[in-house]
Amino acid sequence: xxxxxxxxxxxITATGQRVTLxxxxxxxxxxxxxxxxxxxxxxxxxxxxxxxxxxxxxNILERFSAQQFPDLHSELNLSSLELGDSALYFCASSxxxxxxxDTQYFGPGTRLTVL
Amino acid sequence: GENVEQHPSTxxxxxxxxxxxxxxxxxxxxxxxxxxxxxxxxRPQLIIDIRSNVGxxxxxxxxxxxxxxxKHFSLHITETQPEDSAVYFCAAIPRGANNLFFGTGTRLTVIx
Numbered sequence: 001x002x003x004x005x006x007x008x009x010x011x012i013t014a015t016g017q018r019v020t021l022x023x024x025x026x027x028x029x030x031x032x033x034x035x036x037x038x039x040x041x042x043x044x045x046x047x048x049x050x051x052x053x054x055x056x057x058x059n060i061l062e063r064f065s066a067q068q069f070p071d072l073h074s075e076l077n078l079s080s081l082e083l084g085d086s087a088l089y090f091c092a093s094s095x096x097x098x099x100x101x102d103t104q105y106f107g108p109g110t111r112l113t114v115l
Numbered sequence: 116g117e118n119v120e121q122h123p124s125t126x127x128x129x130x131x132x133x134x135x136x137x138x139x140x141x142x143x144x145x146x147x148x149x150x151x152x153x154x155x156x157x158r159p160q161l162i163i164d165i166r167s168n169v170g171x172x173x174x175x176x177x178x179x180x181x182x183x184x185x186k187h188f189s190l191h192i193t194e195t196q197p198e199d200s201a202v203y204f205c206a207a208i209p210r211g212a213n214n215l216f217f218g219t220g221t222r223l224t225v226i227x
Contacts, residue, residue: 042219042220043204043217043220056214058214100146100147100166101147103161
């Protein structure tokens, strides 16, 4: 168990809908990362937050947004959902958020199915 | 941006044999190379990593080697066991970039 928690575990919704995925980092970690894992695209980095501020942006669609709250938990919002958004969404956390200097620990993931 | 290629996509070995997975990267400025293991239905777990100022790193039965000239790095697993069966992902981070680029994964099956 990495100490990173994600809810919900599974989510089934319809095209056009909006969902929110939640992540709580390990105690003491200031940085949160979001990743998408799909059969088509493999593992992709979406976005990183550090202590409430956006720090890095990867291949995140405009329909997706995220934020990190004062208690350091993060939420990933996915809107106008399409079939291709069906994937496993992982959150990871690290202490300082340094790329290449800080180990990232992954949560168990949220499996999103868009019907 | 960085492009990471990973080979082979599937690998089957007999228990006790060694397994080698190779990744190549395109950005010569990449300086951090983690390897993740993902068991079926589970999260990726960091198993070993190497930085560009080191040529080799070992942790028990696992080792990673880095060849900066050829821009490739490899994961070596010795004395494989059934619990090593999983999908392994390599990744690279270019210096100065804030992004982790993953390889496409290798499904390793260890046959008892």
